[in-house]
Amino acid sequence: MAAGVAAVDWGAAWLAPWRATGEPVAQRIVRGDTVHSALQAALGAGRGAMRFVPQSELPDGTAYEQFIFDTRHVPTRDNLHDFFNGLVWLQFPLTKRRLNQLQARAIAADGVHAVRGALRDALTVFDENGAVLDAPAPLWQALNARDWRRLFVELRPLWCEARLVLFGHALLEKLVYPRKPITAHVYQAQAAMDSAASLDAWLAQQLQPEHLVAKPFVPLPVLGIPGWWPGNENFSFYDDSLVFRSAPRKNNHTMGSAAL
Known part of the structure; x- marks a missing residue:
């Protein structure tokens, strides 16, 4: 250990x-x-x-x-x-407590089964692999469209205005030994991220069952973020279609007034 x-x-x-x-x-x-x-x-x-x-x-x-x-x-x-x-x-004690509260509520309602229900599945996804991104609208538009070239190459200067905070403990664990395919499930920040405490308070309030069952997360290969990995300074890094995959044909989910 x-x-x-x-x-x-x-x-x-x-x-x-x-x-x-x-x-x-x-x-x-x-x-x-x-x-x-x-x-x-x-x-x-x-x-x-x-x-x-x-x-x-x-x-x-x-x-x-x-x-x-x-x-x-x-x-x-x-x-x-x-x-x-x-x-x-x-x-993030408030957010973790909220996740635990919702997990316990789902267990009380449905019991523990080999296959989780929609709410427990979404809670687990965020708890294990979630992240929160505060970024300018053009970056979000490109991310939602899975337009990786635009997101990471054409709009690269905008990343200096973005902030991604990893939340999922399995995600943090995987990054101890970084690999290109490591991907976060990203939630859009709609509040100040100037401190862990302010982000924690906001996020705990956002975790409502009706939003979570819609899985309002977008996949983001985190080592593609400018400044996070030396290899992405060569833009051929983003040509790997096994990691930087095209958007699915179905519509993306939304949360409130902001698309995710």
């Missing part, structure tokens, strides 16, 4: 919003702390009854999401996946 955390490159562009929270936790783990104890040390006091606990505290036969909802204890394994999940709880 210590070796895995030591492999995290805190200088990577996508980890800029996470470094202040994550690097001290990672340093504790490298020195020998378990993941749950390092996260708990970062949490400290003042967050109600929320705690990070060993995975062994999750009773057999109890759904993970339901246990968190009932106890406000987050079972945590010693691996990168749960390390990043814990960082998201630290950085």
Whole structure:
């Protein structure tokens, strides 16, 4: 586990919003702390009854999401996946609590099955692989159209006005070992992203079941973002049709007045 955390490159562009929270936790783990104890040390006091606990505290036969909802204890394994999940709880507690509330509500209504319903599926997609993008309208138009050449080449200067914050803990985990196909499910920001707290408060309010079941997310291969990966400075990077795929024929979903 210590070796895995030591492999995290805190200088990577996508980890800029996470470094202040994550690097001290990672340093504790490298020195020998378990993941749950390092996260708990970062949490400290003042967050109600929320705690990070060993995975062994999750009773057999109890759904993970339901246990968190009932106890406000987050079972945590010693691996990168749960390390990043814990960082998201630290950085976006309101949003994570909202996701957990909706998961528990869906479990109470439908039970736990091998195939999730539409709401639980959407919650899982965002929780594991979501990101939030604040960008000028032309970038969103090109992204919705999957017009990758326009998005990343013709409109490249506009990316200096955009900000993408990764949210999904599985997405963050995958980027420890970056690969070109890694793709986020992106949600459009409609509020200030000047701080994690303001983004957290806004996003927690946005997560309504009626929006989520429509899956208001757009796929974005994140290593295509200018400044995020040296390889994309050569524009042939975007010619890979297995990664930068054409838009489906069906209409894109929308959320409120802004298309996603």
